[in-house]
Amino acid sequence: MLGIAARSGLHCSRSLVARHTMKPTLIQAAHMTGSSATHWKAERYVSVITAGAIAGAVVAPSLAVDHVLAIVLPLHTYWGMEQVFLDYIHVKALSLIIGWALKLLTAFTVVALLYFNQHDIGITQACKDVWNIKRDEVQLD
Numbered sequence: 001m002l003g004i005a006a007r008s009g010l011h012c013s014r015s016l017v018a019r020h021t022m023k024p025t026l027i028q029a030a031h032m033t034g035s036s037a038t039h040w041k042a043e044r045y046v047s048v049i050t051a052g053a054i055a056g057a058v059v060a061p062s063l064a065v066d067h068v069l070a071i072v073l074p075l076h077t078y079w080g081m082e083q084v085f086l087d088y089i090h091v092k093a094l095s096l097i098i099g100w101a102l103k104l105l106t107a108f109t110v111v112a113l114l115y116f117n118q119h120d121i122g123i124t125q126a127c128k129d130v131w132n133i134k135r136d137e138v139q140l141d
Contacts, residue, residue: 043079050076061124069123070113078106 053068081102089095117123 046072046076046079057124057127061122063117063122066117066122066124067114070117071110074106074109074113077109078102 049068050072053065053072056062056065057069082099085095085098085102089098113123116126120126121129
């Protein structure tokens with residue numbers, strides 16, 4: 001499956017075409033092997049857990065749901081930002097620095113959110129409070 005540049009007769013390397021292919025579909029992923037298959041499946045599991053945890057926070061908020069959100073939201077964000085940096089930063093030294101900074105920021109975020117859940121109002125209640133700020137200001141007038 002070659003890109004437009006290759007079909008139009010423009011010169012492009014095979015590695016350039018291979019790097020910019022689309023992510024595998026669910027059927028293709030079933031035939032994948034190795035660490036890329038494991039990572040791809042883990043990303044899908046985390047996405048499903050994230051959606052379920054957000055729905056759980058709306059329907060039945062609890063400390064357990066807040067703890068799940070404190071882990072899966074930063075992990076989901078980490079994987080997304082990692083892909084952005086891999087796609088747009090091509091200087092090896094800068095890529096390594098930003099990669100480690102992203103790992104440290106993600107770890108700090110998980111610890112901070114778990115602490116916030118345990119010793120304060122929690123993620124779900126904080127979101128509810130933020131959503132009600134405008135309503136509370138209007139009622140004060």
